[in-house]
Amino acid sequence: MTTAASDPWLIVGLGNPGPEYAMNRHNVGFMVADLLAERIGGKFKRAGKAQAQVLEGRIGPAGPGSRRVVLAKPMSYMNLSGGPVNALRDFYKVPVGNIVAVHDELDIDYATLRLKLGGGDNGHNGLKSMTKAMGPDYHRVRCGIGRPPGRMQVADFVLKDFSSAERKELDWFVDRAADAVECLVTEGLERAQSAYNS
Numbered sequence: 001m002t003t004a005a006s007d008p009w010l011i012v013g014l015g016n017p018g019p020e021y022a023m024n025r026h027n028v029g030f031m032v033a034d035l036l037a038e039r040i041g042g043k044f045k046r047a048g049k050a051q052a053q054v055l056e057g058r059i060g061p062a063g064p065g066s067r068r069v070v071l072a073k074p075m076s077y078m079n080l081s082g083g084p085v086n087a088l089r090d091f092y093k094v095p096v097g098n099i100v101a102v103h104d105e106l107d108i109d110y111a112t113l114r115l116k117l118g119g120g121d122n123g124h125n126g127l128k129s130m131t132k133a134m135g136p137d138y139h140r141v142r143c144g145i146g147r148p149p150g151r152m153q154v155a156d157f158v159l160k161d162f163s164s165a166e167r168k169e170l171d172w173f174v175d176r177a178a179d180a181v182e183c184l185v186t187e188g189l190e191r192a193q194s195a196y197n198s
Helices: 025-040 083-092 123-136 153-156 164-187 188-196
Strands: 011-012 052-059 069-073 101-103 113-117 139-144
Touching: 011 025, 011 083, 011 164, 025 069, 025 101, 025 139, 025 153, 052 083, 052 153, 052 164, 069 083, 069 164, 083 101, 083 123, 083 164, 101 113, 101 123, 101 164, 101 188, 113 153, 139 164
Parallel strands: 011 069, 011 101, 101 139
Antiparallel strands: 052 069, 113 139
């Protein structure tokens, strides 16, 4: 799957809109998108017809090494993320191979990252919706949140805020995930995997 260096990248932080969800484990994708926006030095704004907030900018070193990116946070709730992402993909003419979903992942230990291209959705409703809308061949930056303790239901666990112990590492974790996204976009998947797949 080859894409031209001039093709834009669409970086999608997955989460749920609204202050009540802001610090949930399920919203780590939004946290990473917010940090990337801060680094680019811009603010999210409502995307025309797509149900999303977007920010256009560049990532990477100044000059030919930098990449044009569209950061996006779907405002549709997690399980309907595919519609807004597909609308943005069409509008900005982004090849599917240049789409990056940043999301929480239950099957990876907390604060651990895994990057990959394509694959299943592992029961993640945001990925399920994106894959249904455009197929599975997009990149994923999987941010480990670990499994629920005891008999806690998965849905309850992902919609709870990070614990106070987890919050001690959260800034570092989000920062590292943002670094991984930048590396993926500017240097490619293999380089990013060897640097960040802990």
